[in-house]
Amino acid sequence: MINTAVIGYGYAGRAFHSYLVGLADGLNLYAIATRNDERREAAREAYPNAQIYKTIDEVIADDNVDLVVLATPHDTHAELGIKAMDGGKHLVSDKIIAMNAAEADVMIEASERNDVLLSVFHNRRWDWDYLTVKKVIDDGLLGTPYLFQVAIMRYGAPGGWRGVKSQSGGILYDWPAHFVDQAIQFGQAPVESVFCDIHYNTKWDTDIGNYANLIIKFEDDVRYQIEISNLSKAEKPRWYVVGDEGGLIKYGLDPQEGPMRDGDIDSAEEDPANYAKVWTASGGENRELVVESVRGTWKSYYQNIADVLNKGEELVVKPEEMRKVMQVYDAAMKSAETGETVLL
Numbered sequence: 001m002i003n004t005a006v007i008g009y010g011y012a013g014r015a016f017h018s019y020l021v022g023l024a025d026g027l028n029l030y031a032i033a034t035r036n037d038e039r040r041e042a043a044r045e046a047y048p049n050a051q052i053y054k055t056i057d058e059v060i061a062d063d064n065v066d067l068v069v070l071a072t073p074h075d076t077h078a079e080l081g082i083k084a085m086d087g088g089k090h091l092v093s094d095k096i097i098a099m100n101a102a103e104a105d106v107m108i109e110a111s112e113r114n115d116v117l118l119s120v121f122h123n124r125r126w127d128w129d130y131l132t133v134k135k136v137i138d139d140g141l142l143g144t145p146y147l148f149q150v151a152i153m154r155y156g157a158p159g160g161w162r163g164v165k166s167q168s169g170g171i172l173y174d175w176p177a178h179f180v181d182q183a184i185q186f187g188q189a190p191v192e193s194v195f196c197d198i199h200y201n202t203k204w205d206t207d208i209g210n211y212a213n214l215i216i217k218f219e220d221d222v223r224y225q226i227e228i229s230n231l232s233k234a235e236k237p238r239w240y241v242v243g244d245e246g247g248l249i250k251y252g253l254d255p256q257e258g259p260m261r262d263g264d265i266d267s268a269e270e271d272p273a274n275y276a277k278v279w280t281a282s283g284g285e286n287r288e289l290v291v292e293s294v295r296g297t298w299k300s301y302y303q304n305i306a307d308v309l310n311k312g313e314e315l316v317v318k319p320e321e322m323r324k325v326m327q328v329y330d331a332a333m334k335s336a337e338t339g340e341t342v343l344l
Contacts, residue, residue: 002090002309003030004067005051005059007080009039010160012094013071015261016298017121018047021069023265023299026306033059056080060087067117067309070094073167078103081118085110090117092305096177099169100333101326108319117308119317124178125185126296127254132276133239134186135294136248141280143245148186148224150179150239152253153232157204164207171198171209171228172332179226180216180325189220191324194331195341203231214332239276246280256298265298 004027006017013034022029032043033053044052053059059068060083068084070077070093078098081091091111097120098104111118124130137145152175161167162174184191199211210231216224227236239250252274259268270293278289300316307313331342 001028002026002066002306003028003064004069005031005033005053005062005065005089006069006071007033007056007059008071009034009036009043010071013069014039014042014046015257016123017069017071017094018043019260019263019265020123020299020302022047024302024306026310027067027302031059031062031065056083060084060089065089067092067305069121073161074169074173075099075167078107081107082110085114085116085118088114088116090309092117092119092121094121095181096120096169096173096329097322097326099173101323101330104319104323104326108323111319117305117315118319119305119315120319120322121301122178122181122317123298123301124182124254125317126298126300127178128256128270128293128296129238129250129252129254129276130182131294131296132250132291133241133248136276136278136291137186137241137243140282141246141278141289142241142243142248143282145186145241145243146222147242148183148222148239149227149237149241150182150225151227151236152238153227153229153234153236155233156230158206158208158230162208163204165209168208169329170212171230172196172212172214172329174228176212176214176226176228177325179228180214180328181321183216183224183226184321184324184328186224187218187222189218189222191216191328191344192219193217193341193343194328194335196332196335197339198336201231212336216328245282246278248276248278250274250276260298 031051067090077093195215197213198209201210211229214226237249241248255268255270276291304316335342
């Protein structure tokens with residue numbers, strides 16, 4: 001069993017990491033650390049068999065800990081992650097891996113120097129919507145895709161550290177971290193250029209931005225547009241994808257988070273109204289299809305971590321993939337500052 005310590009017991013540490021670690025065969029939720037007194041008591045009540053610590057230093061000093069999971073603000077990932085890896089611990093960081101590619105490089109170097117695992121919690125590679133779009137493309141229903149548009153448009157002020165740019169990185173560093181990772185997974189060619197525009201409004205007491213538009217262009221002329229907003233009353237499709245033989249529209253978010261929060265992720269179900277709609281001319285016949293979603297499970301992420309450490313299986317979310325994500329982010333921030341498209 002791999003003794004695992006979760007650092008941070010806010011929403012991510014509590015609802016995502018502690019819960020999912022506990023479901024993985026081969027991982028043992030050994031410890032939880034948080035500086036917040038009330039959260040330590042909540043962790044002690046929820047996991048009476050776990051060691052409860054105040055600081056990551058206490059966790060690193062515990063020789064029984066094999067794996068450290070960071071569920072902490074984005075600006076702490078590099079510092080805390082390097083400290084854990086230099087202490088001989090394997091590391092999983094919540095997304096986003098770091099604030100920029102330079103920090104990511106130092107984390108990757110620490111992993112290699114200490115011969116420990118480094119991965120990032122991109123659980124949304126197992127989202128039902130992502131897997132469904134991937135299957136539709138793999139089945140040839142769209143032909144060759146040339147345009148991806150993905151969006152989450154919400155209305156509400158961001159809370160806690162996620163609403164503070166110095167700690168979170170800004171509006172692009174939350175949900176869109178998954179979107180950029182998915183874009184890299186879809187991409188059959190290297191990224192050619194990045195354009196980014198961020199809108200700021202005084203509606204909310206926050207400095208992270210209220211709307212961002214990120215366009216990634218690949219060398220094969222595929223365009224991947226990402227939109228995110230916390231100031232939008234109007235809904236947009238979660239996915240709009242078109243190719244030379246078809247198109248897809250899908251509404252709605254992956255349904256796993258609510259049941260997971262309630263302690264039963266396996267009970268997740270999707271409203272059929274949110275199934276993907278596909279229009280295709282593949283095979284020489286025009287068809288309109290409703291495609292039932294491919295059911296993934298977020299449990300697969302930590303099961304892979306366990307299987308890598310216990311059985312030597314291949315790591316799914318690799319550090320080199322995270323470096324590509326951060327290169328896009330660095331270009332996006334430069335583009336947002338200059339208003340120009342940035343070539344990679």
